[in-house]
Amino acid sequence: MAEYRGLAGSPAWEELRRLAKAPFDLSRPGALSRERLLALRAEMAGFSLLYGTERVDGPVLAALQRLADESGAVERFLAMKRGAVINRIEGYESENRMVLHTAVRDLFRPDPCHPQATAQAQAELDKLARFLDGVASGQLVNHRGQTFTDMVLIGIGGSDLGPRALYLALQRFSLPERRVHFIANVDPDDAAQVLGGLDLSRTLVNVVSKSGSTLETLTNEELARAAFVRAGLDPGRHFLAVTGKGGPMDNPARYLASFYMFDYIGGRYSVTSMVGAVILGFALGQEAVIELLRGANGVDQAAEEPDIRGNIPLLLALLGIWNHNALGCETLAILPYSQALIRFTAHLQQCDMESNGKGIDRQGQTLSEKSGPIVWGEPGTNGQHAFYQLIHQGTTVVPVEFIGFQESQFGKDLEVQGTSSQDKLLANLLAQSLALATGQEHPNPNRRFPGNRPNCVLIGERLTPLAMGALLAIYEAKIALQGFIWNINSFDQEGVQLGKVLATRLLSHLAQHRAQPGYDGGGDEAGWAMLMAAGLV
Ligand code: G6Q
Numbered sequence: 286m287a288e289y290r291g292l293a294g295s296p297a298w299e300e301l302r303r304l305a306k307a308p309f310d311l312s313r314p315g316a317l318s319r320e321r322l323l324a325l326r327a328e329m330a331g332f333s334l335l336y337g338t339e340r341v342d343g344p345v346l347a348a349l350q351r352l353a354d355e356s357g358a359v360e361r362f363l364a365m366k367r368g369a370v371i372n373r374i375e376g377y378e379s380e381n382r383m384v385l386h387t388a389v390r391d392l393f394r395p396d397p398c399h400p401q402a403t404a405q406a407q408a409e410l411d412k413l414a415r416f417l418d419g420v421a422s423g424q425l426v427n428h429r430g431q432t433f434t435d436m437v438l439i440g441i442g443g444s445d446l447g448p449r450a451l452y453l454a455l456q457r458f459s460l461p462e463r464r465v466h467f468i469a470n471v472d473p474d475d476a477a478q479v480l481g482g483l484d485l486s487r488t489l490v491n492v493v494s495k496s497g498s499t500l501e502t503l504t505n506e507e508l509a510r511a512a513f514v515r516a517g518l519d520p521g522r523h524f525l526a527v528t529g530k531g532g533p534m535d536n537p538a539r540y541l542a543s544f545y546m547f548d549y550i551g552g553r554y555s556v557t558s559m560v561g562a563v564i565l566g567f568a569l570g571q572e573a574v575i576e577l578l579r580g581a582n583g584v585d586q587a588a589e590e591p592d593i594r595g596n597i598p599l600l601l602a603l604l605g606i607w608n609h610n611a612l613g614c615e616t617l618a619i620l621p622y623s624q625a626l627i628r629f630t631a632h633l634q635q636c637d638m639e640s641n642g643k644g645i646d647r648q649g650q651t652l653s654e655k656s657g658p659i660v661w662g663e664p665g666t667n668g669q670h671a672f673y674q675l676i677h678q679g680t681t682v683v684p685v686e687f688i689g690f691q692e693s694q695f696g697k698d699l700e701v702q703g704t705s706s707q708d709k710l711l712a713n714l715l716a717q718s719l720a721l722a723t724g725q726e727h728p729n730p731n732r733r734f735p736g737n738r739p740n741c742v743l744i745g746e747r748l749t750p751l752a753m754g755a756l757l758a759i760y761e762a763k764i765a766l767q768g769f770i771w772n773i774n775s776f777d778q779e780g781v782q783l784g785k786v787l788a789t790r791l792l793s794h795l796a797q798h799r800a801q802p803g804y805d806g807g808g809d810e811a812g813w814a815m816l817m818a819a820g821l822v
Contacts, residue, residue: 289355289356289357289772290646290648290772291646291652291654291770291771291772291773292606292610292654292770292771292772293653293654295352295355295356296351296355297348297349297351297352297354297355298352298610298654300348300351301345301348301349301352301607301610301611302611304344304345304348304611305607305611305612308340308341308345308611308612308737309340309341309342309345310340310737311338311340311722311723311724311736311737311739312722312723312724312735312736312737316722316723317337317338317719317722317723321337322335322337322338323337324337325337325339325341327594327595327596327597327600328595328597329584329587329595329596329597329755329759330580330583330584330587330597330755330758330759331745331746331751331752331755332597332743332744332745332752332755332756332759333743333744333745334597334600334601334741334742334743335718335741335742335743335744336600336604336741338718338719338721338722338739338740338741338742339604339607339608339739339740339741340607340608340612340737340739341604341607345607346593346594349593349603349604349606349607350592350593352603352606352770353591353593353599353603353770354591356769356770356772357769358599358602358766358769358770359588359589359590359591359596359599359766361769362588362589362762362765362766362769363398363589365384365385365387365765366385366387366388366391366398366399366585367398367399368383368385368398368399368402368549369383369384370382370383371383371384371774371776372384372551372774372776372777373647373774374645374647374648374649374774374777375647375648375649376648376649377649379774379777380776380777382548382549382776383399383402383549384549384551384554384765384776385399385402385547385549385550386550386551386554386555386557386558386761387581387582387585387758388402388403388406388549389402389403389406389550389557389558389578390406390557390578390579390581390582390585390754390758391403391406391582391585392406392407392410392578392582393578393579393582394582394586402547402549405545405547406558409544409545409546409558409559409562410562410571410574410575412542412544413544413559413562413563413566413571413574414566414571416542417566417567417570417571420432420433420489420567425541427486427487427518427522427523428486428518428519428522429486431486431487432462432487433487433488433489434462434463434464434484434487434488435463435464435465435466435483435484435487435488435489436463436464436465436466436488436489436490436491436564436567436568437465437466437467437468437479437480437483437488437489437490437491437509438465438466438467438468438491438493438564439467439468439469439490439491439492439493439502439505439506439509440467440469440491440492440493440494440499440502440527440560441469441470441499441501441502442499442552442553442635443495443551443552443553443554443555443556443560443635444493444494444495444499444502444527444552444555444560445467445469445493446553446628446631446632446635447553447555447556447560447561447632447636447757448467448493448556448560448561448564448565449467449469449628449632450556450626450628450629450631450632451556451561451565451577451632451753451757452465452467452564452565452568453625453626453627453628454623454625454626454628454629454748454753455565455568455569455573455577455625455748455750455753456568456625457625457694457695458569458573458749458750459568459569460568460569460570463567463568464568465564465567465568466479466483467479468480468505468509469501469505470501471500471501471504471505473508475505476505476508476509476512480508480509480512485512485513485516485518485523486516486518488523489523489524489525489541489567490506490509490513490520490523490524490525491525491527491563491564491567492506492524492525492526492527492528492534492540493526493527493528493560493563494527494528494534495528495529495532495546495550495552495555495560496528496529496532496533497528497529497532497533497534497535498532498533500785500788500789506524509524510524520539521538521539521540521541522541523541524539524540524541525540525541525542525543525544525563526539526540526542526543526544527543527544527545527546527559527560527563528543528544528545528546529545529546529547529548530545530546530547544559544562544563545559546558546559546560551776553635553636553639553640554636554761554776556632556757557577557578557581557754557757562574565577569750573750574750576749576750576751576754577750577751577753577754577757578754579751579754580750580751580752580753580754580755580756580757580758581754581755581757581758581761582754582758583754583755583758584597584598584754584755584758584759584762585758585762588758588759588762588766597743597759598758598759598760598762598763598766599762599763599766601686601741601743601759601760601763602763602764602766602767602770603770604739604741605617605658605684605763605767606767606770606771608684608739609655609657609658609684610654610655612682612739614658614681614682614683614684614739615658615659615681616658616659616660616661616681616683616684617637617658617659617660617661617683617684617685617686618660618661618662618676618683618684618685618686619633619660619661619662619685619686619688620662620663620664620665620668620685620686620687620688620717621662621664621665621687621688621689622664622665622666622687622688622689622690622710622711622713622714623664623688623689623690623748624664625694625748626664626688626748627664629688629756630660630661630662630663630664633660633760634660634661634662636760636761636764637657637658637660637760637764638657638659638660639778639780639781640657640764640765640768640775640776641656641657641764641767641768641771641773641775642656642657642780643656643657643771643773643774643775643780644656645773646771646772646773647772647773647774652771652773654771656771656773657767657771665687665710665713665714665717666710666713669713669717673717676721676738677720677721677734677738678733678734678735682737682738682739683738684738684739684740685717685718685721685738685739685740685741686740686741686743687714687717687718687740687741687742687743688742688743688744688756689710689711689714689742689743689744689745690744690745690746690747690748690752691707691711691744691745691746691747692707692746692747693706693707693710693747694747694748714742715742717740718740718741718742720734721736721738721739721740722736722737722738722739722740723736724736724737724738743756743759787812790809790812791812791815791816794806794807794809794812794813794816794822795816795821795822798816798822
């Protein structure tokens with residue numbers, strides 16, 4: 286059989302395109318039968334995926350299974366975990382790296398897929414445990430002998446979004462007397478706002494940068510160091526580094542402690558490495574970090590299942606391809622009915638769009654079929670009072686992935702008119718799923734809902750560190766599996782380079798403009814004109 290080269294040329298994809306001419310009609314009376322809604326449900330790692338409200342039927346699911354098999358997606362996922370060099374474009378200069386974010390949580394099986402990477406992760410975790418013990422026991426204290434109560438993470442992109450989203454998700458499990466804060470934007474107001482409210486003498490600053498060369502992070506580190514010096518404090522007793530081993534920030538003399546990540550972990554996949562572990566360990570304790578890793582590892586293992594009905598990430602990947610490529614839906618809304626997941630969609634937006642927003646395949650050829658969708662969302666029920674109008678009646682069909690939990694995190698609830706707030710939250714989630722699918726006929730066109738808006742519901746028991754790890758890994762695996770099926774490299778991000786290069790050029794114009802009267806952009810007509818148009822020169 287010819288090597289799989291993406292959707293174009295795949296017999297299963299041809300079949301799916303044919304089936305997409307008459308997809309399952311969710312709005313037909315009786316379409317959402319009890320049999321259907323109970324049968325189209327997959328289980329994994331404490332989560333159920335309800336997909337009876339997707340526009341799929343037996344033939345479509347069979348063709349999606351064939352696409353999974355033809356593409357060898359699960360085999361590629363296994364090869365990834367075992368250290369295949371898949372972060373590359375064949376025949377062109379590229380990152381040329383292994384992709385081993387799964388190795389940092391492969392501690393729980395006797396035979397890790399990549400023993401060397403897992404051993405490196407274990408060594409960093411042991412170092413972190415000693416550090417956290419020192420902070421808790423009062424061995425590591427400030428110059429006045431006081432304990433540290435606050436930690437500020439300075440980082441951006443993958444070094445911010447995941448740690449921030451997961452901290453907010455698990456904040457309820459924080460240790461007493463521990464608070465954490467984040468500075469990402471190079472906007473000086475971000476740092477001023479955060480640092481201004483803190484007792485710096487009891488604060489640790491965790492500078493996170495894999496490359497050790499990111500403009501925003503290095504600038505914010507300098508701003509923060511200056512604030513410590515102004516307060517009469519020695520930054521060397523307060524600053525920690527999480528960075529690439531051997532990189533420009535690997536300078537232990539400047540930091541109270543240094544933790545490492547390795548080049549085989551991409552920024553947006555790094556939250557379960559030291560990038561997230563240090564701040565989460567400080568806030569929640571090492572045990573919670575271990576639980577998070579255990580949850581993620583459970584899914585990493587379960588996602589080796591080739592049957593799509595028993596593999597939630599694979600099923601989500603294929604349903605996404607069905608909606609995006611076959612049914613032509615441009616975007617994907619991820620709508621968590623959980624206040625704790627307030628930044629989780631933002632994290633997934635990066636994970637998904639930076640990974641799968643690609644225009645060429647792994648061989649450097651221009652794609653003839655679409656790759657990743659536009660991903661967006663906000664927690665429900667707030668979104669219901671904002672953008673759901675368009676989702677229900679707008680001219681664009683927006684597939685939705687709902688996320689919810691049977692129980693609240695705090696368990697502090699009250700029955701009003703016979704139902705708790707948690708009941709109201711879940712009833713809203715399920716009602717939205719049904720309403721989008723079935724729609725509503727009405728003589729008044731303004732009250733008509735077309736229905737047939739595909740969606741699914743991912744539901745777990747309660748958002749604990751274990752469940753968070755599983756949820757994170759479900760999405761990380763989904764994104765990787767989609768990339769394998771689209772035959773793209775989901776692990777580089779060349780598309781962010783050009784803007785960075787041009788920003789550096791504009792900054793150099795500004796500096797020269799200030800230093801030399803009469804400087805006029807040195808021949809960079811468009812750059813200089815933009816600065817003029819914006820009133821900066
Ligand atoms: C993620 C990207 C990107 C990266 C940031 C921060 O996959 O590579 O978002 O995480 O640019 O990079 P550093 O950690 O190197 O500062």
